[in-house]
Amino acid sequence: MSGAGADFARLAAELAERFAAGVDAAWSDFDDVAARVFAYQHATNAPYRAFASGRGVEPGRVRRWRDVPAVPATAFKHLDLVSGPAAGVERVFRTSGTTRPGDGRGAHHVLSLDLYRSAALPNLAAHLLPEGGRIRILALVPGADAQPDSSLSTMIGFALEALAAPGSGTFAHPRAGVDVAALDAALIEADAEDVPVLIAATAFALVHWLDRGDLTVRLPGGSRLMQTGGFKGRSRTIAPEDLHAAVERRLGIPRSRIVAEYGMTELLSQFWEPVLREGPGAPRRFVGPPWVRTRILDPVTLAEVPAGTPGLLCHMDLANLGSVAAVLTEDVGIAEGQGFRLLGRAPGAEPRGCSLALDELLAAGEP
């Protein structure tokens, strides 16, 4: 594998330059680039190579991105999936959640934080700050220093470096949660100074602030909220409509300026609601950058479903050059325009009964 480091550096630089061209670039050669990324990963990632060979897929025969074999996201819990020199890993991002006996948390070994930044930042900026410039950012996500294994914290860190106006700050800490008093002060100040803000928060942190504080403020027009994550595994849940209504009531940020983000530790690119780019009339959905393509697969056969049929989301993310680009998730969605909508549990469906549900065993965390 000598030279693998150089190969990675060269390919990463090429991709980073193209990511920098932004989310409106065409990528008409996506199939070709995907085939090259697959060939690189096949050459440098032994488990992935064996997996692909087991399926009879060789680089020379891959013409389309759809033909690249996808690994399940869960595999990141069990194997170090690195395409390149292991000694070159700059950071390991881990999924959240308790550690179960016998299984680790999902781990994404990242060979290049620069590549991550080059994929994440243009996409984030296009969807949260389409007008360009800088904005006062109030982050309800612990900083990357406090939580170095959180890909979300690192991404917000990129945003703070590149897009933050004076008065920006971080108002959450790994164990203590949201610093309600400090956040309240910052909100009052923004209101008094008539300075619009971008609040970046997980749904859970938002609910924490809503529950523990009682401040109501009408933030200046132009303020916006980035909301990520759900309530998996928590007992305090709130319907999305109720959360958005609370945000409007307590912060003065209307639904049309709430931008949801869908991402995961296993992918270095993110999917955004394009509401600030397209206006509130456009259908709510998640859209990926042009260097990510998503297939929706039949949950039983894993064949691609016709548009309009729900299925499992399977992404080809070129930013994952250093790990595995083709990832089959556990998420269910349905195509909507150029993107997709996430589908949750069917209404009326209840958690499994007297048989143990995997999540509950996770949460039990028995010693």
Place this chain on the structure above:
Amino acid sequence: MSPTERFDAWALPPGLPAPARTAELAGPAGGVLRHPALSPAELGRLVEHLRAAGAALRDLPVARIVQALGGAGARLGLEGDPLRGEALGLLPAFAGVSPEQARHVLDGMARDWTAERLTRLLALELGDPAVLDGFRDEGAAGPRPRRLRAFGPELAVHVCAGTVPGVAATSLIRGLLVKGPVLLKPGAGDAVLPVLLARALAGQGEVGRALADATAVLYWPGGSPEIERAVLGAADLAVVYGSDDTVRELRSLLRPSARLVAYPHRVSVAVIGEGSTAAVAADLARAVASFDQRGCVCPHQAFLLGAGASAARAFAGCLADALDAEAAALPPGPVGPAEAAAVQQLRGTVELRAAAGEPLELLAGAGLGWTLVIDPGPTFHASCLSRSVHVTPVPDVAALAAVLGPVRHHLQSVGIAGLGDREADVVDALATLGAVRCVPLDELPFPPAWWMHDGQGPLRGLVRWTEWVPAGP
């Protein structure tokens, strides 16, 4: 295409007016559940009615109550009875099971809903069933004999999960057996049987009508805080099936003096001797396939005691054949996308890890019919269901206990086979850990009515005893 089936997911005491407002909800398997949207006033009237009807039950001899309950229950097990026909017609659409599975489940459950089995249950649990009718001598020797009487609750609320049809009906029968009125909320997938049972009670003569008067089966969507607060706040006994979170939330709604019988999540396993045969594999496959593996009694993992890699592979081959046979004999119900997603993650991950050189092997049935993973790693694996099982060789009892230690508080049934003279050691070790039931594999799916349900007799927690030592003149 057949029209969408609708089912009225309630049975209220016959004397009460029909609900003024109803709502509809898509059930988990294609059918549509209609359920009442009761106002607080209507709920209050229902609660009062049930309490009064329950008081009337106290004067009815328990022997006649057993006859009425057994009479209604037995109909569901009687081939040709229209009640059974109705149940078998509804279960596929509302419990999400194949017609074959519906029949298998109903047969297994209804076996215990007869007067004979219920009489035995009462005797095993309470000694003399007539303690429910009046004070009975305890029968101990001595100058001051004690007399005992057992009382059911003034109002029991049962909150049931929806994944295994029949569990709610059993819960209802137990509740009425101890002469307490029952307000039962079924899970969406298990609404059919308790409703049909309650309706059938009204046809069991005067006692049946009294029981029906003391019964309310009422579906409401999970997470309806106003209803839950009103109903649980009125109860002096709650029986709750569900997750730890569900139990915690509902417990917080009870009065401090109310009792709670909780059945939280449980997991079951199989422990099998090396060199086990195809017959053992068949019994194990049947246990996995029953209830589409959603029951608390269904094994998630099979441990082969003393087996090496090749014995494990040989047994897995037999098990694969047996699971194929079950896929035909007891076809799986429809698999939702979330469950399918989990199976795909499992299969792909094992495939990748095996390709990377780990000593894992994947065997899979057609479609998502079943999934077998031979995994020597000494770890417990909670199944992602859809008939997925890990097969794990373990060298000895100590290793087995070490693997199950982390889940000991959730361990329920252990299906055993082919252990020879090691069986007692295995049972000792697992019982000490926390297993509540060690039985032959073929008994796993359907415990008898008097089983130690999660470690407690099923009726004892429902009654309050009064003891009387007569003072004399």
